[in-house]
Amino acid sequence: METVVDATIGEVRPSLHAVVADTVSDIVDAVVNVERMIAGLTAMRAELLNEAIALSDLQDQVSSADDSSLNSSQSMRWRSLRAEIACALRLPERTAESQLATAHSLVHELRATLTALKAGEISYRHAEALVDSVAGLDADAAAALETAALPYARNLTVATFERKLRTLRERTNPESI
16 A cells, blocks of 8 residues: 655554555455345245145146146246246246246255355356256266356356356266257
8 A cells, every 4th residue: 555644743544545556455345245135035946936836746746637637737837937937027028937947946956056045156147057067968967067056156257157067067968969
């Protein structure tokens, strides 16, 4: 920190430039902490949405006796849940559907990604990119891709991470793309 000596009173004080630089640095640190909290909250949202899916499924199992009405009932309940989430959050239904699918994938397939999101080590957009990348892969391939990709998510921008994901997926599952 730069200092200035006030000759009239013999006091040593930081320069205005140093004070401003420290203040800006403190603000940036605070923004980083807010982003970590937001990531943790989006992980919590994913867990809650997954819980809504599970309870909706449970309601189907309890209320349906025959297979044909179960399939129809599941479809209706899924649409109902999607619409309710969309309305409550003032989102398009397609966005609500995407959030529900991402939540399900994070909780059931990509636990390490959910853990990193909870800890604020990655953003929700990083998690979404990983969810999109494992779509269509079997459980073992998805787990392998998650293990290979997650360290990059902690350090790369989302756009760079998406490019890295494509490369990793192509290496591990070239036939799937």
